[in-house]
Amino acid sequence: MAHAETHQAAGHHASGQHAQGQQHPIGIYLWIWGMLFVLSFFSYLVDYFHLHGMLRWSLILLFMILKAGLIVAVFMHMAWERLALIYAILVPPVLLLVFVALMTLESDYTFLTRETFFGIGN
């Protein structure tokens, strides 16, 4: 964010020209690009080294969230938008987590009943 502020300040002083849209130094894109490569490589290594259980899940989710965050914040420029747009777009998908919780309960119940009624002899 410090970077964005310095850039804004620089842009503000460059008055006279009235450039439109999102303009950021090329360095930040290349840096994020590299980060995405490294994070993807890490998530591939999770599978390659056959990690299991909670360690596997926490690493997969961590790398996933970091990658998604970098793409949305920098490549999609969300970090530089006004809060009105950020909240309008990023808050609704959080409701999906409620849906995940509901369907987890539902599928656990389905699994239990299937095991009870069809699981005999397995």
Next chain:
Amino acid sequence: MSHSAIAENNAPHVRHGWSGVVHDWSTDQKAFKNVPWGKAMMWIFLLSDTFIFGCFLLSYMTVRMSTLDQWPNPSKVFALHIGGQDVPLILIAIMTFVLISSSGTMALAVKYGYQKDRVKTAILMLLTAVLGATFVGMQAFEWTKLIMEGVRPWGNPWGAPQFGSTFFMITGFHGTHVTIGVIFLIIMARKVLRGDFDVERKGFFTSRKGRYEIVETTGLYWHFVDLVWVFIFAFFYLW
């Protein structure tokens, strides 16, 4: 933040924080300041698409958690035989790197678009399209391989029959998005190269003045396709 946006942000009537959110939303006509309407509409479309992919991944989670059968191991199913040994998940890893590379070239295309560098923008957009087409090609290879091995939407040789239906549904829908993106990119790259956005030539469909903002809007769609792949990669291939 654009330069004009900065000027607007520093103006006394533009507020920040929660007060800014309330103020933006309660002004007439335009809730999203500094955002062209096309870009705002793309964001809203992407939000609705998020729910579509969310529902697909949720239904996949539900069938996988509730089946009594063993779920086929993606690490083995998507392995390739290279140099005398099976490398797990290698095709998917290459597809991931190709898609991330295409996102990088797209981000640079947006940057050069706003600098009105016609040739660089068009070349980067076409490069993005080529990488996208490569991704779809590898997906076609993957589908062919799995179908030859006997995977069908109603069954497969390795376990839970739901594997096939969720696999074809989720990756198929994502691949369709990539294909549409490639077509979209080629159309826009042609317009950039022709100088449509320098002379504000009207669009054949919308009759509105063409502007370089459309490159960013196209970019939003493309980055979203990459974003969805991040979740598919984590939940479908790494679970």
